[in-house]
Amino acid sequence: DSGVTQTPKHLITATGQRVTLRCSPRSGDLSVYWYQQSLDQGLQFLIQYYNGEERAKGNILERFSAQQFPDLHSELNLSSLELGDSALYFCASSGATGGPWAEAFFGQGTRLTVV
Amino acid sequence: AQSVTQLDSHVSVSEGTPVLLRCNYSSSYSPSLFWYVQHPNKGLQLLLKYTSAATLVKGINGFEAEFKKSETSFHLTKPSAHMSDAAEYFCVGKSGGTSYGKLTFGQGTILTVHP
Numbered sequence: 638d639s640g641v642t643q644t645p646k647h648l649i650t651a652t653g654q655r656v657t658l659r660c661s662p663r664s665g666d667l668s669v670y671w672y673q674q675s676l677d678q679g680l681q682f683l684i685q686y687y688n689g690e691e692r693a694k695g696n697i698l699e700r701f702s703a704q705q706f707p708d709l710h711s712e713l714n715l716s717s718l719e720l721g722d723s724a725l726y727f728c729a730s731s732g733a734t735g736g737p738w739a740e741a742f743f744g745q746g747t748r749l750t751v752v
Numbered sequence: 753a754q755s756v757t758q759l760d761s762h763v764s765v766s767e768g769t770p771v772l773l774r775c776n777y778s779s780s781y782s783p784s785l786f787w788y789v790q791h792p793n794k795g796l797q798l799l800l801k802y803t804s805a806a807t808l809v810k811g812i813n814g815f816e817a818e819f820k821k822s823e824t825s826f827h828l829t830k831p832s833a834h835m836s837d838a839a840e841y842f843c844v845g846k847s848g849g850t851s852y853g854k855l856t857f858g859q860g861t862i863l864t865v866h867p
Binding site: 639641670672679680682685692693727729740741742743744745746 | 786788794795796797798801842844854855856857859860
């Protein structure tokens with residue numbers, strides 16, 4: 638168990654809908670990363686937050702947004718869903734201590750299926 | 753900017769033979785480097801990390817990696833493959849020299865182990 642909790646584990650929704658994925662980082666970790674993993678695109682970095690502030694942005698679509706709350710949990714919002722958004726969405730967290738060698742711990746992912 | 757390149761998308765070995773998964777990096781900074789493993793439908797698990805304390809890093813399940821600055825490489829090895837090693841492996845770099853640096857993933861290497 639990595640200590641990173643993602644909910645829900647599975648989500649099936651229709652095209653055009655909006656969903657929210659939730660991530661609770663390991664206790665004390667200030668950094669949260671979001672990744673999308675699909676068969677055709679591999680592991681894609683979406684966005685990173687550190688202590689509530691956006692730190693880095695990757696290939697995140699405009700239909701997607703995220704935020705990190707004061708209690709450090711994070712939510713990834715996906716709207717106007719398309720079939721191609723079906724993927725495994727991972728959250729990872731990393732500690733404030735350990736410096737640049739602090740590893741990231743990954744959740745088990747949320748599998749999103751858009752039908 | 754940092755980049756991480758895994759030189760093989762697929763590696764196939766027989767059980768009991770050595771494993772070599774290759775990773776090259778480029779970085780403006782002294783890099784932080786990690787190897788993660790992902791078993792099917794699972795999250796990513798840390799195998800080992802380079803912390804600059806030693807160039808030869810030992811990880812879990814008998815894996816190790818050697819950091820070679822002159823070759824900008826961080827190849828993952830294991831003396832004897834086990835069937836349970838079949839998975840996808842990711843070489844990851846962390847940029848910025850901070851605890852909240854951006855993670856950069858290699859493209860992944862799928863390891864197949866034959867009986």
